[in-house]
Amino acid sequence: MRKVYEYPKSRAAFERACKLIPSGIYGHQGPAEGCYVPVEAFPLYSSRAQGSYLWDLDGNKFIDYMAAYGPNVLGYNDPDVDEAAARQRAISDCTTLPNPVMVDFADLLVETVACADWAFFAKNGNDVTTCAVMTARAYTHRKKIVFFKGYYHGVSPWTQKIDYAGILEEDVQNNLYVTWNDFDELQEVFEKNKGQIACVIAQPYMHGNFADNELPAEGFWKKVRKLCDDTGTVLIIDDVRAGFRLDIAGSDHYFGFKADLICFCKALANGYNVSALCGRDFLKNAVSSLSFTGSYWMSAVPFAAGIACIQKMKRLNCPQLLIDKGTKLKNGLIATALKYGYDLHVSGVPSLFYLRIADDPTLMLHQEWIAECVKRGVFFTNHHNHFINASLTDEDIEDTLEIADEAFMVVKDRHS
Numbered sequence: 001m002r003k004v005y006e007y008p009k010s011r012a013a014f015e016r017a018c019k020l021i022p023s024g025i026y027g028h029q030g031p032a033e034g035c036y037v038p039v040e041a042f043p044l045y046s047s048r049a050q051g052s053y054l055w056d057l058d059g060n061k062f063i064d065y066m067a068a069y070g071p072n073v074l075g076y077n078d079p080d081v082d083e084a085a086a087r088q089r090a091i092s093d094c095t096t097l098p099n100p101v102m103v104d105f106a107d108l109l110v111e112t113v114a115c116a117d118w119a120f121f122a123k124n125g126n127d128v129t130t131c132a133v134m135t136a137r138a139y140t141h142r143k144k145i146v147f148f149k150g151y152y153h154g155v156s157p158w159t160q161k162i163d164y165a166g167i168l169e170e171d172v173q174n175n176l177y178v179t180w181n182d183f184d185e186l187q188e189v190f191e192k193n194k195g196q197i198a199c200v201i202a203q204p205y206m207h208g209n210f211a212d213n214e215l216p217a218e219g220f221w222k223k224v225r226k227l228c229d230d231t232g233t234v235l236i237i238d239d240v241r242a243g244f245r246l247d248i249a250g251s252d253h254y255f256g257f258k259a260d261l262i263c264f265c266k267a268l269a270n271g272y273n274v275s276a277l278c279g280r281d282f283l284k285n286a287v288s289s290l291s292f293t294g295s296y297w298m299s300a301v302p303f304a305a306g307i308a309c310i311q312k313m314k315r316l317n318c319p320q321l322l323i324d325k326g327t328k329l330k331n332g333l334i335a336t337a338l339k340y341g342y343d344l345h346v347s348g349v350p351s352l353f354y355l356r357i358a359d360d361p362t363l364m365l366h367q368e369w370i371a372e373c374v375k376r377g378v379f380f381t382n383h384h385n386h387f388i389n390a391s392l393t394d395e396d397i398e399d400t401l402e403i404a405d406e407a408f409m410v411v412k413d414r415h416s
């Protein structure tokens with residue numbers, strides 16, 4: 001039996017943080033939005049990371065399947081990316097004029113991403129989804145945006161919901177919501193809003209929280225693409241989360257269609273802070289016309305890191321490598337669950353797998369099993385997809401399956 005972790009230093013740090021920082025840890029890395037329930041099962045602060053591993057403040061080691069919620073694609077502290085970043089840092093980073101490494105990065109993205117004729121850089125995923133929607137509105141001179149229910153495109157007011165704190169009715173009054181994979185409903189919405197829809201914004205497949213992740217239905221993307229073409233609507237793919245974990249040329253390419261605009265962030269530079277909006281030629285003037293920039297958006301170090309990251313992802317055939325590792329883990333987890341009579345559903349593309357124990361619709365049983373995994377050194381979270389990184393070894397997968405087995409055993413015993 002494995003040692004069961006405890007987190008006294010994490011708890012003390014969180015208590016201190018709560019006095020100084022709103023929510024202590026806000027957003028997706030905090031216990032509330034990160035869905036760290038039961039909260040006592042989870043560490044809250046890390047002390048260091050290397051490859052596939054994360055150490056918490058109490059010195060407990062985890063095989064980390066959250067990968068910083070995506071950015072860790074090659075392994076923490078990847079030597080090639082870090083060396084490229086260090087070389088650039090020795091020359092310049094945040095300066096009055098941009099460094100031409102920015103142009104090199106754009107060049108590499110245009111060469112790599114199937115629908116890209118240009119690249120525009122920012123810092124976070126939200127920056128580029130916002131830039132994409134503004135571009136579509138500037139180009140079409142229309143107001144309305146179509147979303148698929150279950151989406152997440154960041155935190156700007158346009159992408160939040162009417163009942164969220166701080167959001168005005170006006171912020172979201174041009175938003176239209178349709179059911180993922182329901183083309184008839186989408187067509188109806190287009191009929192009712194003729195000549196008013198600027199864009200459809202969508203993840204390449206439905207990788208939302210609290211629900212099994214859903215791939216596009218056969219022919220779905222082809223029909224959406226045609227509908228957008230026929231109505232002069234801009235098709236935006238939000239590849240912030242899935243980007244480069246399905247296809248190095250973009251997730252639209254993986255599913256056999258071409259986006260007009262595509263948003264990247266998480267896996268773009270292995271943790272260095274940069275995001276990119278790429279798009280087709282006909283939208284280049286519209287992006288240029290926006291008033292949209294930021295203090296650190298042209299920093300050179302993340303561009304150098306991004307170049308090294310994409311080059312290495314290409315050398316490793318990274319998306320396939322991640323899908324293969326994810327498939328191995330997925331099959332092992334399903335078989336382990338079955339041994340104890342549990343029906344573990346693993347959905348989404350295996351490089352971004354989503355877990356749910358289907359035997360209990362309240363999801364409490366699932367939370368119990370996740371908690372027992374976390375307390376033994378496998379960092380899963382409850383109702384969010386997970387992320388495979390390229391440094392994950394076969395031994396890590398074996399170790400994960402052993403821990404998952406022990407966690408199922410504990411849960412089974414408790415409920416027998």
Ligand SMILES: Cc1ncc(COP(=O)(O)O)c(C=O)c1O
Nearest residue numbers: 124125126152153154238240241
């Ligand atoms: C699909 C998707 N779009 C946009 C975002 C927003 O990215 P960021 O948090 O970097 O602003 C995220 C972040 O998780 C995301 O998963």
